[in-house]
Amino acid sequence: MSVTTAPASAPAAVRAVTVRSVLHSEWIKIRSVRSSFGSLLAVLVAALGIALAVFPAIGQPEAATGDIDRLYWLYYPMNFVQIAALAFGATAASSEYLNGALRNSLAAVPRRGLFYGAKVAVVAACALVAGVAAGFVMFFTANAFLGEYAVGIGERGALRSCFGAGLYLMLITLFSLGLTFLLRSAVAVLSLLIPFLLLVSFVIGGVSEGAATWLPDRAGQQILFQDPTGPLGPWSGLGVTALSAAAVLLAGWWAVRRRDA
Amino acid sequence: MTSIDVKNLTKEYAGRRAARAVDGLSFRVEPGRVTGFLGPNGAGKSTTMRLVLGLDRPTSGTATIGGRPYAELDRPLSTVGALLDAQAAHPSRTGRDHLRFLAASNGLPARRVDEVLAETGLEPAARRRIRGYSLGMRQRLGIAAALLGDPRVLMLDEPANGLDPEGIVWIRGLLRRLAAEGRTVLVSSHLMNETATFADHLVVLGRGRLLADVPVREFIDAHSRARVRVRTGDPVRLRATLLAKGWAVGEAPDGEGRWVVEGASAEEIGAVTAREGIPVFELADERASLEQAYLALTSDAAEFTTVSQEV
Numbered sequence: 001m002s003v004t005t006a007p008a009s010a011p012a013a014v015r016a017v018t019v020r021s022v023l024h025s026e027w028i029k030i031r032s033v034r035s036s037f038g039s040l041l042a043v044l045v046a047a048l049g050i051a052l053a054v055f056p057a058i059g060q061p062e063a064a065t066g067d068i069d070r071l072y073w074l075y076y077p078m079n080f081v082q083i084a085a086l087a088f089g090a091t092a093a094s095s096e097y098l099n100g101a102l103r104n105s106l107a108a109v110p111r112r113g114l115f116y117g118a119k120v121a122v123v124a125a126c127a128l129v130a131g132v133a134a135g136f137v138m139f140f141t142a143n144a145f146l147g148e149y150a151v152g153i154g155e156r157g158a159l160r161s162c163f164g165a166g167l168y169l170m171l172i173t174l175f176s177l178g179l180t181f182l183l184r185s186a187v188a189v190l191s192l193l194i195p196f197l198l199l200v201s202f203v204i205g206g207v208s209e210g211a212a213t214w215l216p217d218r219a220g221q222q223i224l225f226q227d228p229t230g231p232l233g234p235w236s237g238l239g240v241t242a243l244s245a246a247a248v249l250l251a252g253w254w255a256v257r258r259r260d261a
Numbered sequence: 262m263t264s265i266d267v268k269n270l271t272k273e274y275a276g277r278r279a280a281r282a283v284d285g286l287s288f289r290v291e292p293g294r295v296t297g298f299l300g301p302n303g304a305g306k307s308t309t310m311r312l313v314l315g316l317d318r319p320t321s322g323t324a325t326i327g328g329r330p331y332a333e334l335d336r337p338l339s340t341v342g343a344l345l346d347a348q349a350a351h352p353s354r355t356g357r358d359h360l361r362f363l364a365a366s367n368g369l370p371a372r373r374v375d376e377v378l379a380e381t382g383l384e385p386a387a388r389r390r391i392r393g394y395s396l397g398m399r400q401r402l403g404i405a406a407a408l409l410g411d412p413r414v415l416m417l418d419e420p421a422n423g424l425d426p427e428g429i430v431w432i433r434g435l436l437r438r439l440a441a442e443g444r445t446v447l448v449s450s451h452l453m454n455e456t457a458t459f460a461d462h463l464v465v466l467g468r469g470r471l472l473a474d475v476p477v478r479e480f481i482d483a484h485s486r487a488r489v490r491v492r493t494g495d496p497v498r499l500r501a502t503l504l505a506k507g508w509a510v511g512e513a514p515d516g517e518g519r520w521v522v523e524g525a526s527a528e529e530i531g532a533v534t535a536r537e538g539i540p541v542f543e544l545a546d547e548r549a550s551l552e553q554a555y556l557a558l559t560s561d562a563a564e565f566t567t568v569s570q571e572v
Contacts, residue, residue: 015335015336016335016336016337016338016339016367016368016369017335017336017337017366017367017368018368021365021366021367021368022366024365024366025362025363025365025366026362028358028361028362028365029362031358032354032355032358032359032361032362033351033353033354034353035353095351098351098352099346099348099349099350099351099352100345100346100348100349101349101350101351103311103314103316103345103346103349104349104350104359104363104406105366106314106315106316107314107316107337107338107341107343107345108337108338108363108366108367109337109366110314110315110331110332110333110334110337111332260311260316260317260318261311261316261317
């Protein structure tokens with residue numbers, strides 16, 4: 001395809017903006033903004049770092065109390081890992097709202113559905129890969145320090161939890177992505193979601209009954225339990241998170257489609 | 262042939278006064294020439310450009326490129342290259358990465374990135390973060406992005422903003438060359454004199470409405486009448502002589518005894534005074550400037566004037 005020669009000779013019918021070209025473009029965008037790519041790496045770094053900080057010291061004593069699900073205890077670092085995932089989703093969207101960068105993006109890809117779909121797909125793929133890796137990292141790092149309380153990868157629910165952790169992190173990322181497209185500011189989204197995850201859900205979650213069960217993070221983390229209690233199973237819980245992420249992504253799409261850029 | 266066609270375009274913003282940024286605007290930008298897009302700040306130039314690119318939705322009317330709305334173009338970056346706002350690039354990307362993602366989205370080869378970097382003189386800064394770019398460098402990056410797809414139409418919003426004198430000379434040459442290659446070039450500015458140095462045609466806006474759509478030459482001829490300023494030792498005779506020849510003579514507003522003769526050239530007045538033996542100490546052509554003509558045209562429509570009438 002020649003693009004430098006006389007415009008008249010260009011084959012007019014060839015569509016230059018394809019699903020593939022836009023996916024490639026979105027990947028370059030993520031790769032080239034430090035805050036986005038850094039947050040993605042932080043998902044892995046937090047998984048390893050928090051596990052190494054926590055389990056050598058209190059891994060076995062805490063497991064010995066028997067108050068906590070054996071499998072769920074391995075994913076203690078998830079409290080912090082998911083914040084990196086939120087930041088990744090938020091910055092991937094907010095970079096389009098910095099100084100009106102969205103105008104450049106939409107001038108290059110005027111079909112907004114294609115633009116939004118490619119953004120969601122690339123962010124989802126990145127978050128899934130990093131998330132599944134983080135799931136296995138958390139599982140094996142914690143187990144290395146748990147001695148007799150270790151959980152084998154072949155045990156019931158173990159593999160499901162590793163991959164489930166990745167799916168959960170992907171959904172949390174997409175939730176944050178959609179909300180940032182709606183609110184157009186990473187700061188707004190993060191100052192809304194981080195306190196929510198760290199405080200509200202944590203505090204209400206301690207009660208562990210009623211409405212708190214259905215919060216997107218609580219529900220999705222059922223996938224990390226060997227024996228989930230309450231009305232939601234591992235997959236139905238993740239389904240609740242998926243539905244809420246889908247709802248927020250739709251709201252984000254509505255905003256991108258309707259608004260002047 | 263790819264022209265920009267704007268038909269009955271209106272953009273209303275909801276709000277306190279439901280302001281109309283663009284109001285029933287119709288004009289056509291033809292290929293093969295540079296069209297200057299003029300108007301005071303807030304006249305609707307940038308809004309019109311965003312409407313042409315489908316970034317904002319019009320309240321009514323249409324804007325098309327070669328007969329098609331921008332959103333339906335198969336090769337957007339190879340059809341229209343636009344510079345809207347030089348600040349609209351993520352500061353933590355390098356200039357090169359900014360161009361790379363744009364090129365990739367339209368399936369343009371990576372070599373185009375290097376070509377436009379070379380063309381805009383940005384090669385030495387290509388791998389630095391945009392955060393550290395000067396306004397002039399950001400402007401060049403925006404122009405590089407506009408040229409990326411080798412487009413048939415260029416739409417540049419105040420491209421000379423922030424450029425140094427050398428850069429301004431460069432952009433004039435670039436605009437002339439692009440038009441000479443048969444491309445459609447629309448360049449906005451709020452400065453008439455600057456625009457007159459590179460434009461062939463003018464589209465002038467005021468308060469979202471079309472004020473003029475004329476060739477630059479015609480605008481100059483229509484709006485800048487010749488006049489002569491003269492200082493003499495014998496004002497009474499000068500005045501009588503020139504009035505007798507049918508020229509209007511008025512006192513110059515500087516209060517130093519100079520006279521202004523409308524519609525005359527220095528050659529004509531010099532010949533007359535020499536023939537009549539009227540002593541002349543000073544004689545000079547004084548063309549009413551283009552800027553003044555433009556100000557007269559747009560003053561009624563300017564959004565913010567220095568003298569507020571509503572206080």
